[in-house]
Amino acid sequence: MIKTFYKNQTEVAEAINFVLDSYWVDEIKEEEMIQTIKDIIRNNDSLLYKNGDYTTIIKQRSGKRRLEIVSRIKEDL
Numbered sequence: 001m002i003k004t005f006y007k008n009q010t011e012v013a014e015a016i017n018f019v020l021d022s023y024w025v026d027e028i029k030e031e032e033m034i035q036t037i038k039d040i041i042r043n044n045d046s047l048l049y050k051n052g053d054y055t056t057i058i059k060q061r062s063g064k065r066r067l068e069i070v071s072r073i074k075e076d077l
Contacts, residue, residue, distance in 0.1 A: 004039040012047045013061030015040055020066050037073045 002019065006012045016037065023033040041048060048058055054067055062070070 002036060004036070004043045006040075006044050006047060009047050009055055009057040010061065012040065012044045013058050016058075016062050016066060016070060020069060034073055034076075037070055038077055041070070041074055041077065 002015060004015075006015060019028070019033055019036050019040070022028045023030065028036075048054060054062075059067065
């Protein structure tokens with residue numbers, strides 16, 4: 001189990017990367033990945049977004065493909 005509350009944007013980006021990378025190598029199931037990403041978004045909204053877009057640190061650390069997936073999951077929240 002991964003924690004879902006973080007102190008800064010770097011930790012949030014690392015957590016997102018860890019969850020998605022774990023899913024891509026079949027270490028966790030899709031349902032668990034989706035739920036964990038939803039929890040991270042819900043609990044760290046102020047660290048993820050600024051003026052309706054991802055913060056620069058999140059963009060740089062997580063990359064385009066990961067953030068596309070996070071955006072799709074966020075639409076279902």
